[in-house]
Amino acid sequence: MNVQVENHEGVLVARVEGRVDSSNSQDFERQLQGAIGDEVKAVVMDLGQLAYISSAGLRVVLLIAKTLGQRNVSISLCALSDPVQSVFEISGFNRIIQIYDTQADALAAAG
Amino acid sequence: MSASLQLRVTNRIEELPAVAEAVEALGAEEGWSQDTTYAVVLGLEEVATNVVRHGGGEPGGSEIEIEVTSSDDEVRVEVRDGGKAFDPFHEAPEPDLDAAVQDREIGGLGVHFVKVLMDETSYSREGGRNHVTMVKRRS
Numbered sequence: 001m002n003v004q005v006e007n008h009e010g011v012l013v014a015r016v017e018g019r020v021d022s023s024n025s026q027d028f029e030r031q032l033q034g035a036i037g038d039e040v041k042a043v044v045m046d047l048g049q050l051a052y053i054s055s056a057g058l059r060v061v062l063l064i065a066k067t068l069g070q071r072n073v074s075i076s077l078c079a080l081s082d083p084v085q086s087v088f089e090i091s092g093f094n095r096i097i098q099i100y101d102t103q104a105d106a107l108a109a110a111g
Numbered sequence: 112m113s114a115s116l117q118l119r120v121t122n123r124i125e126e127l128p129a130v131a132e133a134v135e136a137l138g139a140e141e142g143w144s145q146d147t148t149y150a151v152v153l154g155l156e157e158v159a160t161n162v163v164r165h166g167g168g169e170p171g172g173s174e175i176e177i178e179v180t181s182s183d184d185e186v187r188v189e190v191r192d193g194g195k196a197f198d199p200f201h202e203a204p205e206p207d208l209d210a211a212v213q214d215r216e217i218g219g220l221g222v223h224f225v226k227v228l229m230d231e232t233s234y235s236r237e238g239g240r241n242h243v244t245m246v247k248r249r250s
Contacts, residue, residue, distance in 0.1 A: 019131075022156060023127055052149070054224070055224055056221075059218070062212070062215060062217060063217065066212055083145060086149075087224060090224055091223070095208075095209070096212045
């Protein structure tokens with residue numbers, strides 16, 4: 001698992017690669033929390049290179065969404081593969097976090 | 112045609128990535144679809160993680176036995192452990208899928224995934240050990 005961060009005019013894009021499971025979800029949380037600074041106005045998580053995520057990883061996404069929600073910072077996800085999209089749907093997270101097909105769509109909505 | 116994989120690991124989270132890797136290798140050999148592979152790997156991780164986190168005892172102090180059997184029409188996953196009695200399919204909390212972000216509780220999701228993604232699930236307590244069975248019909 002690897003998280004690459006880019007700043008697009010105040011919108012933080014976090015690209016998550018590899019696998020997020022119960023063995024590395026704490027590291028995933030630390031990397032994301034560390035990347036999200038105070039000046040961020042929106043967060044887009046690009047999951048295009050995320051091969052696998054289990055409930056341990058979804059728990060982190062929910063925690064981040066809650067923390068950002070309290071600061072009125074929006075969060076969205078984009079570019080999910082079919083199996084990853086499925087677990088977000090089964091969890092019901094697709095009803096509480098915006099999911100876009102592409103990073104460009106997510107950035108347009110966040111900007 | 113069928114093929115199977117038997118693994119014994121200790122009750123430590125760090126053991127689980129190697130289990131996922133071995134199961135994916137079996138799936139590749141047996142020609143599982145992407146959905147089947149994801150469901151089997153996820154189901155196994157969720158059940159084994161529950162055993163490690165809630166089974167009690169020292170980490171590394173007990174064994175989890177895993178058996179995955181692949182046949183033409185289904186994949187059967189069995190997990191046995193000597194932790195305290197726990198039926199994940201009836202005792203784990205049900206997540207509230209309709210709650211708003213701030214109200215959404217963390218937890219209960221892993222077992223929910225297993226129930227939705229697997230075609231059959233069962234639990235029994237045999238000789239002081241938990242025995243979870245999950246079946247995924249191949250798509």
